[in-house]
Amino acid sequence: MIEARGLTKRFGDKTAVQDVSFSLQAGQVTGFLGPNGAGKSTTMRMLMGLDRPSEGGITVLGKPYAEHRNPLCIAGALLDAKGVHPGRSARSHLQALAVTHGISRSRVDQVLELTGLESVAQKRVGKFSLGMGQRLGIAAALLGDPEVLVLDEPVNGLDPDGVLWVRQFVRAFAAEGRTVLLSSHLMSEMAQTADHLIVLGRGRVIADAPIAELLASGERRTVRVVSPDAIRLGELLRAEGARSTQRADNRELVLEGIAAERVGEVAAAHGIVLHALSTDATSLEEAYLALTRSEVEYSTDEHHADQPAAA
Numbered sequence: 001m002i003e004a005r006g007l008t009k010r011f012g013d014k015t016a017v018q019d020v021s022f023s024l025q026a027g028q029v030t031g032f033l034g035p036n037g038a039g040k041s042t043t044m045r046m047l048m049g050l051d052r053p054s055e056g057g058i059t060v061l062g063k064p065y066a067e068h069r070n071p072l073c074i075a076g077a078l079l080d081a082k083g084v085h086p087g088r089s090a091r092s093h094l095q096a097l098a099v100t101h102g103i104s105r106s107r108v109d110q111v112l113e114l115t116g117l118e119s120v121a122q123k124r125v126g127k128f129s130l131g132m133g134q135r136l137g138i139a140a141a142l143l144g145d146p147e148v149l150v151l152d153e154p155v156n157g158l159d160p161d162g163v164l165w166v167r168q169f170v171r172a173f174a175a176e177g178r179t180v181l182l183s184s185h186l187m188s189e190m191a192q193t194a195d196h197l198i199v200l201g202r203g204r205v206i207a208d209a210p211i212a213e214l215l216a217s218g219e220r221r222t223v224r225v226v227s228p229d230a231i232r233l234g235e236l237l238r239a240e241g242a243r244s245t246q247r248a249d250n251r252e253l254v255l256e257g258i259a260a261e262r263v264g265e266v267a268a269a270h271g272i273v274l275h276a277l278s279t280d281a282t283s284l285e286e287a288y289l290a291l292t293r294s295e296v297e298y299s300t301d302e303h304h305a306d307q308p309a310a311a
Helices: 040-047 090-100 105-114 130-142 160-175 187-193 211-216 230-239 260-269 284-292 300-305
Strands: 002-011 014-024 029-033 055-060 075-078 148-152 179-183 196-201 204-210 221-226 243-246 252-256 276-281
Touching (some): 002 040, 014 040, 014 055, 014 204, 029 040, 029 160, 040 055, 040 179, 090 105, 090 130, 130 148, 130 160, 148 160, 160 187, 187 211, 196 211, 204 211, 230 260, 260 276
Parallel strands (some): 029 179, 029 196, 148 179
Antiparallel strands (some): 221 252, 221 276
């Protein structure tokens, strides 16, 4: 559906994207991650024909986006929610877009209703909140009922109900056999939404894998167990090779080097009651930070190092 091969973009002596290759399949949500300045927005702009690659290329359904006869019906995008004339109403903005592609007024009504904007359809966009502007951008992306959806930070400014709506919508969109490319800095939301992740660092692909695979490769995997007989259980588990840390109340153990299943088996074999048993695996945020630790272009430490010493 979307294919990039050797995609490179230079701005003067600055290389924003370098030799990026990936292939996105229909029926899945692909998360697009990376630190600020990693090249995500530039890649999305090249995908939508807004920037021309210096080398390589990127196609949607087999050819560059701009070469499609009705591009809004091929791929819809939210790249800049503020890219709307503030004096226009939400309805007039969408109708102007619809006219360029021969899209009916009834479809404008549909996307206004779908994004929850029907009650403010006649309101000037300049009076919109950030969240309402995001919803209008999503409505514009959906106008052509496209096969591909490209969303850059779509939940920025949305309230919890709006965030939930975006998550459920993109999951349903992909379930119809369509393709979603989704960029976000909200790791908890990405963990619940994406099937696959592409991570950029300094303009290069540093990870391209299913989200489950990235989480499974995380460094930290501990087992937490609560028992009224935690001291004896800890002794038994250390004999099994586990490393344990006992909490102050002597009822909770944090274990490494042993699976939760084995903890349960040992407890059952010795008649030890368990009140809680869980595995604390690496979160997406932890896995992401481990991947990008050396790829951050603008770090807080560097910023502070450049500051003059206080008098």
